[in-house]
Amino acid sequence: MRYFALWRCTRLVAALLLCITLSAPPCLALGYTYIDTGLEPVLSAQVVGDPKYYPGDTFTITVVLTNEDQDTSVQIAPLLAPDTYDPRTALGLVVSPWASDAPVSLKTPPVLAGDIRPGEKVPLTIQGTVDEESLPGTHSILLNLTYRYIYAIPMTGAEYTTIQPLYREMSLTIPVGITIKSEVRPVLLNVQQENLIPGTQGYLTGEVKNVGHATGSEVVFSVVPFDNVTFQVVEGSTYIGRFEPGQTAPVRVRIAVKDHTEAGGYPAVLQGTYRESDGSTRTTPAVPVGITVAKGAEFRVDSPGIVISPGGTALINVSYSNTGDSPASNAEARIIGSQVIVPAEDSAVLGFLGPGETRTAQFEISAKSAISGKQYPLDTEVKYRDGLGALMLSDRASLGVSVQSPEGTDAVTGNPALMIAIAGVGVIIAYAGWSVWRKHKNQ
Numbered sequence: 001m002r003y004f005a006l007w008r009c010t011r012l013v014a015a016l017l018l019c020i021t022l023s024a025p026p027c028l029a030l031g032y033t034y035i036d037t038g039l040e041p042v043l044s045a046q047v048v049g050d051p052k053y054y055p056g057d058t059f060t061i062t063v064v065l066t067n068e069d070q071d072t073s074v075q076i077a078p079l080l081a082p083d084t085y086d087p088r089t090a091l092g093l094v095v096s097p098w099a100s101d102a103p104v105s106l107k108t109p110p111v112l113a114g115d116i117r118p119g120e121k122v123p124l125t126i127q128g129t130v131d132e133e134s135l136p137g138t139h140s141i142l143l144n145l146t147y148r149y150i151y152a153i154p155m156t157g158a159e160y161t162t163i164q165p166l167y168r169e170m171s172l173t174i175p176v177g178i179t180i181k182s183e184v185r186p187v188l189l190n191v192q193q194e195n196l197i198p199g200t201q202g203y204l205t206g207e208v209k210n211v212g213h214a215t216g217s218e219v220v221f222s223v224v225p226f227d228n229v230t231f232q233v234v235e236g237s238t239y240i241g242r243f244e245p246g247q248t249a250p251v252r253v254r255i256a257v258k259d260h261t262e263a264g265g266y267p268a269v270l271q272g273t274y275r276e277s278d279g280s281t282r283t284t285p286a287v288p289v290g291i292t293v294a295k296g297a298e299f300r301v302d303s304p305g306i307v308i309s310p311g312g313t314a315l316i317n318v319s320y321s322n323t324g325d326s327p328a329s330n331a332e333a334r335i336i337g338s339q340v341i342v343p344a345e346d347s348a349v350l351g352f353l354g355p356g357e358t359r360t361a362q363f364e365i366s367a368k369s370a371i372s373g374k375q376y377p378l379d380t381e382v383k384y385r386d387g388l389g390a391l392m393l394s395d396r397a398s399l400g401v402s403v404q405s406p407e408g409t410d411a412v413t414g415n416p417a418l419m420i421a422i423a424g425v426g427v428i429i430a431y432a433g434w435s436v437w438r439k440h441k442n443q
Helices: 002-023 026-030 409-413 416-442
Strands: 043-047 058-067 090-098 104-106 111-116 121-130 137-152 166-180 186-194 201-210 216-225 231-235 237-243 248-257 264-275 281-283 287-293 299-302 313-322 328-336 347-353 358-366 379-385 391-393 401-403
Touching: 043 137, 043 166, 058 090, 058 111, 058 137, 058 166, 090 121, 104 137, 111 121, 186 264, 186 287, 201 216, 201 237, 201 287, 216 231, 216 248, 237 248, 313 328, 313 347, 328 358, 347 358, 347 379
Parallel strands: none
Antiparallel strands: 043 058, 058 121, 090 111, 090 137, 104 121, 137 166, 186 201, 201 248, 216 237, 216 264, 231 248, 264 281, 264 287, 299 313, 313 358, 328 347, 328 379, 379 391
8 A cells, every 4th residue: 555655656756847847947957958048138337437528529438348247046047057058148249439429520430349247347439529518517428338148949840959049139228327528618700910021020919709608707818929039029928817608808919020031910818817716727729820021111223324534423213112011111221331421411311111122213413533434332221110100221222333444525524623624725715805995905
């Protein structure tokens, strides 16, 4: 009786095990395959540091991609190599950053991150530039993650000896925050240039406007030429103090221009410094500004064919034309002679000469010790005042004087001693004639 009861109990347990075996999923029935366990990769992204940037900044952000570790009480595919077909592994992960609504220009192309197992971390670098006109605030850069994972491994074949993994394609978008900070951003308006000519000083004036979204305190602006040899900033700083968004303020810079600088445009920048609300000091973005150098007053001198006889004197006419682009005020011409060619009066008033105007001055010169047949120098220059009243001196021009002995009647009329002798002879002849006539009359 006891044996019969034991036999029936054994058959009941066997039947129960058979039912469990037939009703269980293949992964439990076979022991080394699985069908959709419900597990999959769990990916996240974390920014390293605090990504805060100003408009126009170039940035590099490091993002750490993490595949979260997941505990499982069931050993997956126990008869296969460990982690060979883990549904929690992200396979062939590709990360594609895109700006979305963030005011940035990204330079990072799609990146192949590869396979990420559970618990692994992969760093990713994102590079780009913040738009110069971006508004302050927090924005999102989106990371588009594409990958796949094995969700099932059914057995195939006549005796279920072939493994056939099944893959599921996934696409996931993760936002990454970036903060754009406000700043003082200047623009230069109504730029004017006054008397910027070679050899003197002039002014660059204009208005600076804060088109940024920050209020700066202790604001100071200055103009910095690229060439600090040709241009020397004499008075270059403009203190504004508090500078609010939308506010404008005048700037005036005095610049000395090196002599003989060619007319044209030369690069410079307007830059400033200010104190932020947290007390830190910041430099404003540089604003390009051109320094335009004018020709100033330039003179063409013309006095053709100056000829003088040895020991003689001559009146000469010299024309002065302003060929520059700036007027000359209170102009005065001067000639510079030598020990041979000596001016009786070396200066003449020209007055105001605007661009394109001409004045003629007359001078008297003598050549008491000159040698006939030689050419002697005679230089001239113009002294005048520029647009700011500074005294200026033009470059010297050479006229040249030719000394020639007179010929024909000029030889007689041009020789004072000979003229006196001829006059004396004439007087004697006239007196003799008068005496003869008187004697003849008395008879």
